[in-house]
Amino acid sequence: MYNFNMKKLKYDVVIIGGGTSGCACAYNCAKNNLKTLLVEKNNFLGGLMTAGLVVPVMRSSCEDLNCDYYKKLVDTSKKYNAQITYQGNNDGWFNPELLKIIFDDILSENKISKNLDILFETDVKEVKLREKKIEYVILNSRLLSIPIYSSYFVDATGIGALSKLAGCHFLDDTEIKQQNSLRFILGNVDTEKFCKFIESVDLDRDITNTYRNDIYTNNELHFTTACTWDTNKKWALDEYLKKGVEEGLLNEGDRAYFQVFSIAAGHGQVAFNCPRINNFNDNPYKYSNELIVARKAIYRLYKFVKAFFPGFENAVISNIAAQTGIREEGRVKSRYIYTKDDLISSNTFENPVLSANYSIDIHSDKKNKSVLQKTSVYQLPIESLISAEVNNLFTIGKLVGADFNAHSALRVQKSCMSMGEAVGKYIAKIIS
Ligand SMILES: Cc1cc2nc3c(=O)[nH]c(=O)nc-3n(C[C@H](O)[C@H](O)[C@H](O)COP(=O)(O)OP(=O)(O)OC[C@H]3O[C@@H](n4cnc5c(N)ncnc54)[C@H](O)[C@@H]3O)c2cc1C
Structure with missing residues (x-):
């Protein structure tokens, strides 16, 4: 293992997981001048959008709130001729292989890359907690095993890899499972x-x-x-x-x-x-x-x-697909647990991170038990992306702190990207 004999590595934000939500978060952190580290276990970015071959982005009307990164993705993909706009104005039809290059491109822009380090083929091995905060993580790769300190941490792994190591509880409110x-x-x-x-x-x-x-x-x-x-x-x-x-x-x-x-x-x-x-x-x-x-x-x-x-x-x-398409495998206990009632009744919040209308979408293993229930436009509060137990930990994308039904609507890619963007902007606001 390479021994980095350098002074303590310290970031403003460390994001574990360079997939759908993690890339959006990294882009927005770096854009807002936060010293950011993005850690990805694959040798490319994109998560389910690339390794999982999940195309296309489902339509959801979140045009007005935290969609800058999504728009950036559409515009950059156009340059590579890797995007089409389908019937009904869905501009989220991407080429999953080219997206690997496109995510690199977006995060390599000068104003982003000057604030952003990316580590591929790197996993998180250990977490050191102090006074209900993560003080540092120990990362693990072929070349690196050192403590990385940061003011804030973001778990964007889809599986809650960082949250588990930090001892967070996961929501356990249903017997039903997504296929x-x-x-x-x-x-x-x-x-x-x-x-x-x-x-x-x-x-x-x-x-x-x-x-x-x-x-x-x-x-x-x-x-x-x-x-x-x-x-x-x-x-x-x-x-x-x-x-x-x-x-x-x-x-x-x-x-x-x-x-x-x-x-x-x-x-x-x-x-x-x-x-x-x-x-x-x-x-x-x-x-x-x-x-x-x-x-x-x-x-x-x-x-x-x-x-x-x-x-x-x-x-x-x-x-x-090199990454299995797992729709839900752990929702982290957050400061505000978002419910189906919030979603159905279109509750509004002081700090909304997205505004969407994708349906409640449950894939059942039983005949005639799957659900696709239309909704009006709903919001999600930032508190559903903040750990209830670790004060400097955000949990985004599939890990959103929502009940099973609400999660089935929130998990689509556009909403996951809005979550990443919102958390990036939120941390920048706290730090400034
Ligand atoms: C089968 C299926 C079909 C779907 N269909 C659609 C669809 O048609 N349209 C749509 O909009 N949405 C769809 N979705 C939902 C959507 O794709 C996902 O919910 C969303 O992409 C999840 O984003 P994420 O950032 O949470 O996770 P991911 O995109 O999976 O990103 C997680 C990243 O973390 C990395 N990682 C994991 N563990 C570690 C670790 N320990 N250390 C470092 N990195 C780690 C992974 O390699 C990955 O890159 C579908 C989902 C599934 C499973």
């Missing part, structure tokens, strides 16, 4: 042919949409369609998935959730938001086995679409 997914991408798909097919089977366009626009999609045809084993909608692809089961290409469980999207600048590539994985987040052995089960399901789905869907005849598996 996980292992997303993947198929390449070499004739997307024009597939679009013609889905348009011909989903005549009322209830589930399926295709979209081409000179400016917004660079005149390329984009699409989305879905099918689940729930009976709440007339799923146009249902009969095909049922046939796939009858012919032994698919298992019954593969019908649980099937969703595909075209990818910005991903010519011939199709992103799959499936297969679902049973939630064994509390049992590492079962959880690990589920990943093997999921990869088998990916292979079945691949064989199925090749056999059943025009356009997929020559498809190849081009990418299986």
Whole structure:
């Protein structure tokens, strides 16, 4: 291990986790002249947006509050031709591979990089607490194992890695669990042919949409369609998935959730938001086995679409997510626990961090038990991002201190980015 023989390393803010919310936070801290360290265990940034292959950003009307970073992401992605604006004005369709370069680019801007250090392939190993504050963390990488001091710490790991080490409690208010997914991408798909097919089977366009626009999609045809084993909608692809089961290409469980999207600048590539994985987040052995089960399901789905869907005849598996798609795996006890009632009744707060309207969205493992409940515009208070137990710790993104139902709405990428931005600005205000 490299021995840094230098004077005490001290930052204003240390952010653990360079994913969706962590990058937004790092950008805003550095922009506000805070000496910032961003620590990421992968060798690239983006978290679920890159390693998890989670595309596209779900639409949510948080245009007016803490959306500067999101806008920056859209504008920078345009420069790389890595973004399209889909039907309904959703400008959050990004290319997950190019995003790795784009996040680097955004955080390398002069005014940002002068205040920001980034450590890749680095994990947090130990936390030293003093008087209800984190005094320092010990980081762990191939090159580094030293204490890093900071005035404020942000846990943006999605799994609460820093909060666990700091002894924080997690909210435990539900027996229900969100289903996980292992997303993947198929390449070499004739997307024009597939679009013609889905348009011909989903005549009322209830589930399926295709979209081409000179400016917004660079005149390329984009699409989305879905099918689940729930009976709440007339799923146009249902009969095909049922046939796939009858012919032994698919298992019954593969019908649980099937969703595909075209990818910005991903010519011939199709992103799959499936297969679902049973939630064994509390049992590492079962959880690990589920990943093997999921990869088998990916292979079945691949064989199925090749056999059943025009356009997929020559498809190849081009990418299986390196990060498992876990929707919820720990919400940290915060100063204010945000509830479904706050969300439904559109409660307002003194220090709101976002203004959004994404639905309550629960993926159930049981037929007809999934929930997609529309909401009006709601706010989230900053106190739901501040640890109730450690005074200089913020917990953002998927870790938001909200009840299970409210979390299912707040967890989408745009809201996670707003949380990161809001915390960056908030810390800058306290320190100034
Ligand atoms: C299957 C699935 C589908 C989804 N679909 C959509 C969708 O279509 N649209 C949408 O808007 N949202 C969607 N979401 C929600 C959204 O993608 C996530 O909730 C959001 O990206 C979470 O952001 P985050 O910053 O909390 O976590 P992440 O983006 O996961 O970032 C966490 C980062 O922390 C790093 N990390 C973890 N542990 C450590 C450690 N110990 N040390 C250092 N670094 C660490 C990780 O490597 C990662 O980079 C989906 C989520 C899932 C799981």
